[in-house]
Amino acid sequence: MKKVVKFGGSSLASAEQFQKVGKIIRSDAARRYVVPSAPGKRFGGDTKVTDMLYGCYRLAEEGKDFRGALENIKARYMEIIEGLSLNLSMDEQFEEIAKNFQNKAGENYAASRGEYLNGIVMAEYLGFEFVDAAEVICFDEDGNFDAEKTDEVMSKRLEGLQQAVIPGFYGAKPDGSVKTFSRGGSDITGSLVAKAVHADLYENWTDVSGFLVTDPRIVKDPATISTITYREMRELSYMGATVLHEDAIFPLRREGIPINVRNTNRPEDPGTMIVESTCNKPKYTITGIGGKKGFASITIEKAMMNSEIGFGRKVLQVFEENGLSFEHTPSGIDTFTVYVHQSEFESKEQQVIAGLHRAVQPDLIELESDLALIAVVGRGMRRTRGTAGRIFSALAHAHVNVKMIDQGSSELNIIIGVENRDFETAIQAIYDIFVTAQI
Amino acid sequence: MKKVVKFGGSSLASAEQFQKVGKIIRSDAARRYVVPSAPGKRFGGDTKVTDMLYGCYRLAEEGKDFRGALENIKARYMEIIEGLSLNLSMDEQFEEIAKNFQNKAGENYAASRGEYLNGIVMAEYLGFEFVDAAEVICFDEDGNFDAEKTDEVMSKRLEGLQQAVIPGFYGAKPDGSVKTFSRGGSDITGSLVAKAVHADLYENWTDVSGFLVTDPRIVKDPATISTITYREMRELSYMGATVLHEDAIFPLRREGIPINVRNTNRPEDPGTMIVESTCNKPKYTITGIGGKKGFASITIEKAMMNSEIGFGRKVLQVFEENGLSFEHTPSGIDTFTVYVHQSEFESKEQQVIAGLHRAVQPDLIELESDLALIAVVGRGMRRTRGTAGRIFSALAHAHVNVKMIDQGSSELNIIIGVENRDFETAIQAIYDIFVTAQI
Incomplete structure (x- = not known):
């Protein structure tokens, strides 16, 4: 050993x-x-x-x-x-x-x-x-x-x-x-x-005795994550959580060596284990809640857009030509929304709008700013039915207006868009329903 | 008059x-x-x-x-x-x-x-x-x-x-x-x-006494929609509902002339009013539920994809070059999923996968087929808190595994991906929570 x-x-x-x-x-x-x-x-x-x-x-x-x-x-x-x-x-x-x-x-x-x-x-x-x-x-x-x-x-x-x-x-x-x-x-x-x-x-x-489920500046004394996968950690770090730097993980991940984050001042605490994968059932359905403020959304409406081959590509090309990366592209019927960093977008707003009009002749373009994105991350969500239901019921109960929902493949993480001013309330509500309610 | x-x-x-x-x-x-x-x-x-x-x-x-x-x-x-x-x-x-x-x-x-x-x-x-x-x-x-x-x-x-x-x-x-x-x-x-x-x-x-909230082949004797906007109708028709043909609506919509769909055999029924917009509070939170089977999803995983300018555009370009239109592109952190019609995709599957590998060097590509998309449509969802919570709680209760969620701008419609075999169960569950529960 x-x-x-x-x-x-x-x-x-x-x-x-x-x-x-x-x-x-x-x-x-x-x-x-x-x-x-x-x-x-x-x-x-x-x-x-x-x-x-x-x-x-x-x-x-x-x-x-x-x-x-x-x-x-x-x-x-x-x-x-x-x-x-x-x-x-x-x-x-x-x-x-x-x-x-x-x-x-x-x-x-x-x-x-x-x-x-x-x-x-x-x-x-x-x-x-x-x-x-x-x-x-x-x-x-x-x-x-x-x-x-x-x-x-x-x-x-x-x-x-x-x-x-x-x-x-x-x-x-x-x-x-x-x-x-x-x-x-x-x-x-x-x-x-x-x-x-x-x-x-x-x-x-x-x-510190390991990673916390969420930001202690938002939730008072949040619970510690007992086991986190590399992937979950990357997802949470992407959404603003302070974790180990990517370069510090890469050599270990390839070798399958687990990391244990411990507290020198409390050596009796087990800390957080970071692993490649685990069949260890997580303590809570969710592993962590991350989030960032300062996004803007651009919603493009056009009748029958889904049958237009190349529509989405043309939209994203406009953002690319303006040097903007996007965070998410949730879509409804005849609507396509692009989430970008507000600070990057602001100076390019008018060029982007003009570019979109030229590229896809939309029926309507709607802009919204001062939005926040919250990521609820957890391998446990896959096997627990009703995670989405609990999240959105909790947010409704906390009077949070959900602006956007994005969930790609089966409930590995759910991205939720809210207004900046609802950010802390939303994180607290999600924390409470999954962690406080379970303690 | x-x-x-x-x-x-x-x-x-x-x-x-x-x-x-x-x-x-x-x-x-x-x-x-x-x-x-x-x-x-x-x-x-x-x-x-x-x-x-x-x-x-x-x-x-x-x-x-x-x-x-x-x-x-x-x-x-x-x-x-x-x-x-x-x-x-x-x-x-x-x-x-x-x-x-x-x-x-x-x-x-x-x-x-x-x-x-x-x-x-x-x-x-x-x-x-x-x-x-x-x-x-x-x-x-x-x-x-x-x-x-x-x-x-x-x-x-x-x-x-x-x-x-x-x-x-x-x-x-x-x-x-x-x-x-x-x-x-x-x-x-x-x-x-x-x-x-x-x-x-x-x-x-x-x-018929107007449009029905959902397909009567799935839900027995569904309620009639009393007022529907042109936009809601288009959304439902896109998702498979039988409504008036687009060409039959266009001349009226521009003139602001409302349409009343009535039943000759039951002239006492008020039927469905189709309007450009209305402040008429809808009877139920949702206006209608539409849906279609036969979709496939392609999930592309790549670490740090969000910071790669042009990533989404390159992905969609591969689909475009193969003559495929896409339905939705839900994304998580480091994942980007594309929903396409299975029948169109099947013959092009291998070219698309090869194209994606060349275009964006993904870490992983995951395919899933036999998926259905359900659209919950309704102007009433905007002003009612907790619609998403009710939908996903109802689906969890009905043992439906939610594969995908997509909601662009504020709850005008929510798109839900499920397996084909869960399609009818899911529609019935959503109908029951919003309509049956209210009657």
């Missing part, structure tokens, strides 16, 4: 947090590969080490004195080291960083030092081997990530190691210069390690 | 039916313009006069003796004339018809005589002036209907007449040769007369 465990910045902000992490790792011998982030905020108003590094490097680049700023960063690490009673000096590392800052080694290098140093502390604390990510995460000359080479180099390097700490967020180009991932940071490193060592599980430890 | 009244063939099949018609017309002095069809069937297994005329003319064309067949037709009229105790001889008319049949005057001419002769009988019976449709319904040299000329000629001809009978179904080309309407027959004549005289109402008298 091999587990790769990745810890976010808030899990490693202080010696106290390190101790929680240490306890988690030592409680399970399978937790053999550790991917740390840089120390995050210890309290509200605190500065993340990575941001301190950016600030410090800016001084260096501007030729100003950056020694004081670098000392502050060193103090952050020494506080952790001393708090953990480790016998570890960081003098050598900070001397090298100072030298490289002086030589303008670049922002990528500067930013990466937070993880690098934290990895050294973590390895010392756990008694694991430290493996510099620059050795095992490979970018090409142009700075593009090289997945194949990384997998080869990392597999070989980690093969002989019983336990290792590999800092997240960065790697190196063939000339040895450091390159960071643009987004998803340490999550990507963690998934690459999990892939390389053929892990049985990739644990992603954060400060 | 001017009303144009049109009577169908079954309303004029016998002297007894003529008497009902006479009573209807005499009971309202505004019923000044009468458009009769040819006599229809008197009983199951009977032959319509128009079909007798086709048969008779075929004999003439083949150089066979058609006199006996023509005598049978004459007998039909004489039965009516004698039953009404009219002092009217048809000898002259039948002599002329015999002569023209001999000279091969054409099928159009032959078919038109049913209405022509019935018009003469009706005019005599009512004491109204007979106006031959050949005088007032104008086609051009190529046989295309000339709306402008017809309106001009007919207005002028009817202007001075207090009351008139104008036979349905035919008109004439500039050379005087008879031309019939291809479809909609006497309904078109009736609406043209109503337009020309600027009627306040066009009454279309048939053998």
Whole structure:
């Protein structure tokens, strides 16, 4: 049994947090590969080490004195080291960083030092081997990530190691210069390690006990999703939910390695399992509710449009020619509606309308703005009869005017259009009927 | 107050039916313009006069003796004339018809005589002036209907007449040769007369008390629709309901003349009013339920398709290039489904799939066949909250698996996809929740 465990910045902000992490790792011998982030905020108003590094490097680049700023960063690490009673000096590392800052080694290098140093502390604390990510995460000359080479180099390097700490967020180009991932940071490193060592599980430890059924800014204390499929996660993330970045999932999905999102501060919580597929019956009929505001709809009416071959294509071509992507195209009889992002549409409105008139000679074009789309997502909806009935009854009961409904293939997700002002009410109503009512 | 009244063939099949018609017309002095069809069937297994005329003319064309067949037709009229105790001889008319049949005057001419002769009988019976449709319904040299000329000629001809009978179904080309309407027959004549005289109402008298909420072959004795808008009617007719032909409505719709579909055998029934728009609150939330079987769906899955500009257009272009029109394109997140007629799609299936792979490189294409589409139509749905909720709860209760939902702009109509085998159950369930439950 091999587990790769990745810890976010808030899990490693202080010696106290390190101790929680240490306890988690030592409680399970399978937790053999550790991917740390840089120390995050210890309290509200605190500065993340990575941001301190950016600030410090800016001084260096501007030729100003950056020694004081670098000392502050060193103090952050020494506080952790001393708090953990480790016998570890960081003098050598900070001397090298100072030298490289002086030589303008670049922002990528500067930013990466937070993880690098934290990895050294973590390895010392756990008694694991430290493996510099620059050795095992490979970018090409142009700075593009090289997945194949990384997998080869990392597999070989980690093969002989019983336990290792590999800092997240960065790697190196063939000339040895450091390159960071643009987004998803340490999550990507963690998934690459999990892939390389053929892990049985990739644990992603954060400060939340997994993904929530819906946005906590809309619904108070929403329930946690116990199991979510990659597909459901992508659907929810598309509709605005904060989940793992696509790049952090892709390597694992191909290998069928499940991800477990856990809370360092509440290790007793099971968190959320992210899996390729599962016959695990979900706790609630729905897995999650996502949504976004700020859409506009363009409804085209024309008698007998359905028998006009090429009608839909011509309509969509007008949007394409104006550089607009569309979200949904629900249709009735003799009506065809196109949902677009309002912000993108506004400046092109008149060209689009003129284009539609030229292209398909509609009987009528109707515009509506300030619309929101809500996605109700869940593999459980397929096997539960009446999901749509419950959703629309709940919305009616909550006095929400449903502007649009779109459901493609059998109830895997249902898209609902409402007015912006009904957005929160609608999400709360759907949450209540499926989750609150069941608790 | 001017009303144009049109009577169908079954309303004029016998002297007894003529008497009902006479009573209807005499009971309202505004019923000044009468458009009769040819006599229809008197009983199951009977032959319509128009079909007798086709048969008779075929004999003439083949150089066979058609006199006996023509005598049978004459007998039909004489039965009516004698039953009404009219002092009217048809000898002259039948002599002329015999002569023209001999000279091969054409099928159009032959078919038109049913209405022509019935018009003469009706005019005599009512004491109204007979106006031959050949005088007032104008086609051009190529046989295309000339709306402008017809309106001009007919207005002028009817202007001075207090009351008139104008036979349905035919008109004439500039050379005087008879031309019939291809479809909609006497309904078109009736609406043209109503337009020309600027009627306040066009009454279309048939053998049913108006339009039914749904197909009586699916639901036993469905309720009658009291008021339907032109638009709702078009929507229901598109989804398979038998209503007035589009050509019979167009002239009236532009003039804002309402149509009243009535039952000659139950003149006490108010029938169905067809109007451009109405603030008349409908009796039921829904106006009608239509539907058709025999659809197939093609679901295309591709991650992040919504951000690909031109994706939908490329998909629809593949269908267009294969000469396929589509019915609906419901979409979820990362899925785009196209509903097509199964019969048209089957032979092109493989080309379409290959085309889709080339055009958009989908992750997955899923096909499903034997699907039915149901349209729930009604202006009342807009102002009634929870219509969608009621529909989908009713379907869940009836164990119907909803495959697709499509609702464009605010609940004017909702399209529901189900399996063919659930079609009747679904329609019955929707009927029951909105109509039976309310009675």
